[in-house]
Amino acid sequence: MFTIKQHLMAKSVEEGYETLVKNRNNIILGGSAFLKLGNKNINIGIDLSNLELDYIREDENNIEIGPMTTFRSIETNEILKDDFDGIVARSVEEIVGIQLRSVITAGATVASKYGFSDFITALLCLDTHIELFKGGVVSLESYLAEEKVPKDILVKIIIKKDGKSATFKTMRNSKSDYAILNCAVSNLDDEYRVVVGARPGRAVVARIENEQFKIENLEEIIKKIVDEMKFGTNMRASGEYRKMIAKVLIRRSIEELKNK
Template identity: 35%
Template sequence: MADKNVNNAIDLSDLGLDTITETETEFSIGAMVTLRQLELHEGLNTYTQNAIRQAVCDIVGVQFRNMATVGGSIFGRFGFSDVLTMFLTLDCDVELFQGGIVSLEQFSQMKPDNDILVRIIVKKTPGQFVYDSMRNTRTDFPVIACGVSCVNEEYRFSIGARPGKALLLRDEEHILKDGLTENNIRNMSKWVAAHTPTDSNLRGSAKYRTHLIDVFVQRNLIQLRGE
């Protein structure tokens, strides 16, 4: 429902980029892999303790997830993206046709250009992952998206739908250095909420989003602790 002109179209569908390859050390996810393939992939979901499934399962419906690609989702760097929010919690690189291999975190901050995302490389670095989002109705865009992980003993907090694009924070002040005690979890969630810029749109106010970040970081850390 727009009048944008497309001058060049590049079809990636015959390049064999529609598969997920798993080795002992990594997953190589082609740009044309669909969100449904992510949702159903046993290896990826075992490695992420089903966090990937949880991240994509409310995106519209199965027919839609059978078409939407991981390449389009990540390259778009959409503010509302559950996919970008989730992948930022992983030890993850993207392979660009011209730009080579860069970390997803770096890519997420780059300005959109005409490069092509070829694949996403997820390293099997030991870790724990939890993902959750708040939606006003189940298949709507998220009001807030929150991925929490502990990768190689480093805590990561990825907050999307702020409504700006996902932002990755780490425990810079070593609040969790003595473990996931009730007090540490509370202090950590308050710190993440205070350090994540939020804004208002028709789905929720900035203040509400900041409150949700506090709640979701707490819940996800409690789940990460194994409860």
């Protein structure tokens, strides 16, 4: 369990950011569920709960998710149930149980770039950007490509409403465990975007243009995709096993989208 010397109920994101960068042991608090698994000595825990950052809203171009939005809100939200074949909502619905999902937050998950994340895999197959208080708006793909987690505050997740059709699949050894692999595939204007996460490293993207389907068969395309991805071994599965599962999940996903 972590310890906190001081709790700050931030009055603005700016105050939160200024406090964050003053001391390396000052940190932002999301739902604190992941922090509880560790034993960090936190100097100031910066609480964003009073800043109205818990929302899911849409306009004609985008869906926006506030960083303090819980996974339970994402799972049950009407907008997310419909758009992109519901994959954003579906990506979180198997995570442990309702009590945990009612606490854990979208901003903490994405900002921390967790390799095991189901939510990040779903977001990455869509046209997703994030807004950082200091770093501004960046694509999720470029944010994940940077090894380090910046000392910044994620203030918004932005998903472009471009009409993609999409599917999300995951494989777990047991229902409430972390995924041994997850996979999301989207399709728009004949471009397939294939994302594989929990390899166990961070989710990565591969793109397939439709012309490739004419010159190669699906098995060859999938082999090429997974050969270019790294799969590692941990207590849940071997790299070799993950690679085999990846081929199956990608094939099923593409077939599902082709048949829509």
